[in-house]
Amino acid sequence: MASLKEIKTRIGSTKKTKQITKAMEMVSAAKLNRAQGRAEAFQPYTQKIREVVTSIAQGTEDVSHPMLQEREEIKRTGYIVITSDRGLCGAYNSGLLRETHRLIQERHNSEDEYGIVVLGKVGRDFFKKRGMPVMQEIVGLNDHPEYSDIKNIAETTVQMFADEVFDEVYLHYNHFISAISQQVTEAKILPLTGLAEEAKEADQKTEGRLDYLYEPDPATILEQLLPHYAETLIYGSLLDAKASEFGARMSAMRSATDNADNRIEELTLSYNRARQAAITQEINEIVGGAAAQS
């Protein structure tokens, strides 16, 4: 059995670790709150932009824009992967990266068939280590990113689609379900085929269709609106992913704190046992000594 002093040091260090994990848990909880607030604040914007896009698609008879149409031949697929910069958040990154890696291996035979746009240090290191083609990266993002922080990367990615570098673009991220559960999600953001279908569906409902005036004309508006819409989708997912990250970190830190509690309890128990054994032994020795003298 370990000596009394050894056990005592271990209890001390476990307690310190517990303090740290507990503090991190609380910090994450506060950040989660804010991240959730931001994700909610963003909702009306996507909602509105979606309404406008679908109503334009609905209002104009022949909606044709490269971003709304499936390309006949998919030469290269783009993957936008949203990870975190730091670890200590449970399976947040590993689950996502494993799934992405698996899907890519399954779908593509060579490196020319796909390209990766990665957000976050963990993801970047993962793909670079495996020699996968990282076409763009952004690390060191703020905990509560603003639209302007990712505007560049979103714009260039959408531009890459427009320039036919990519023929379709998927988004991989952890979708926020609740503070304790996140779900690895794949969403196709380009081409925006879902919108055209949605417009048709809305058309079939009896909802009165609005005949918009377009200033200057529908084509110009789609030209501007669609790339912007795709960019906001990326931003929305980033906010979602950030909320998940804090949720994941919070629960990881909570279980670490719980583990530390258990460990301290066990150690204290064995400390007391060792102490008792030492006392018993000492008494035995005294009694033995006295008996020998008499």
Place this chain on the structure above:
Amino acid sequence: MKTMQTYVVTPDGTVFEGQSHMVSVKTISGELGILPGHLPLVAPLAIGAIRIKQEDQLHLIALSGGFMEVRQNEVNILAESAELPSDIDITRARAAKERAERRLEQAKQENIDFHRAELALKRAVNRLEVAQQ
């Protein structure tokens, strides 16, 4: 007097929400004023100020590009960024203006940089104008 529900929304949240009597914006093809009862309309917006008239109040908002959608007595303005005069950081806008001007000087040869610097300058000037009115 008739009013219309007006929203100014950005990715970072709603900037303005309320009933208004008139909204005037700068679209890419020129200034445009919207009164209650306007026909449904969609128009892309340029960098510029939006004016929202409410009773006897006039709200100014600095806008950096976006869209406007008008439907029956409802105006939705979707912007990449929109700021009320009180939210504008004047020192930052001024620094951005100077930076953009310097870059314009340097980048007269390269077209891409020139365009970006020009946009940055427009945004900075717009912010300053709105803040100082």
